[in-house]
Amino acid sequence: MPDNFPEYIQRVIEYWPALFESLWETGIMMGFAMVAAILLGLPLGTLLFLTAKGQPMQNIFIYQLSNAFVNIVRSFPFLLLVVAMQPFIREVYGRATGDPVAASFPMMLIAIALYARFVQQSLLDVPKGVTETARSMGASIPQLVWKFLFVEARSSLIIGFTTAFVSFISYSTIMGVVGGGGIGDFAIRYGYQRYETDIMYTAIIVIIIIVQLIQWWGLRLAKKLDKR
């Protein structure tokens, strides 16, 4: 930070549009990742739970297949996943670099796999008696999921989502490599390549504040919904 505080403020104001734009790009990537986590990660995690051995939809083939998908995506070093997906993204989206929407594809993939695992774990933590009760009442599988499992798991599903969200931010910072922009890219461009250290730290502090806010809010919501 410069010795002179007013000068620092001056610089932040000067870089503010660029900083704001990177935040916006991060926001786009996060938005896609979150939507994918909820629309696809949640069902996939539920499927993993339901098709496992001894569960109501036991199906070894589907279980192994979804499990393998989650494992492969999660164990893929993220940077390599980004690179490996380039041809695919170019195929379906037209371009693979230089914009946050293209950069969202690998984000969505990791979001699905990551959140599916959290969901599976949350459902495993629901006491077995809950499934047993649903079965004794003749509940269908959708009823079991919506009226029993998600009700009892709701706060841990939210905590899992919060944790996943924080990881998504971390993953999003890599996307600068393929020109996806975002706050991580901003920090590299100004801090690493141009030695404007104060601006880099400012960006980092902004990220930390966002993460803290999300985490605080997620935990508060989870606590409020937890009547156990």
Next chain:
Amino acid sequence: MIKMNNVTRTYQGQDGEFNAVDDVSLEIGENEIFGLIGESGAGKSTVLRFINALETPTSGVVEVDGTDVFSLSKKKLRAHQKGIGMIFQQFNLLNNKTVRENVQLPLELHKYKDPLSVREVLEFVGLSGKSDRHPSQLSGGEKQRVGIARALITRPKILLCDEPTSALDESTTEEIVGVLKRAHEKFGMTVLVVTHELNVIKSMCERCAVLEKGHLVDIIDVVPGAGRPDYESYHQRVLEVLKNA
């Protein structure tokens, strides 16, 4: 009404296969309160769970109202389960739902012709003022009352009770037995009570089967217990038992 013919359930144990339930045959009459006793691991729960198909026998036939339970299609099986209420040792309430929401749950799953209302059934089990509480704010006895209300609201034709009082202390046990007996009187249903507590059987069952290591060794006509006298208070009861006062 409920009929089991040579029912066996084989499990994979540590030292090979074993029969948790071994060639059990029994018949439970319409509107009867039937007991099933035995030591831990005797196979009581397994037998009870055949009736609503939570457990599947390895061989043998289970009939309810003349229908072979394990020949039913998925859809028909759910319809079969819809008419059976079940009460659990650990109550199995949904902790994130209020008492009212718990009791109402079965009605959200199926359409019932003539169900009780939440208000009626909570009044019956003596929980009128507590419908907006969550289970964590209730005592064990109260939780089991919620469990009973949840089972009764559909007016089941069969009520399965798996160790309904085993997580409760003695005086609460008597209260719960009282509620179950009143429910049987008022609504009329076939009741199967699984327990290892002999006094529970004595005070509510007409007949009772004894299970030992998966074998049904006897069916007993229970001499109705005078029951225990109704103590005015817990203190009274302590005095009676400890000081023969």
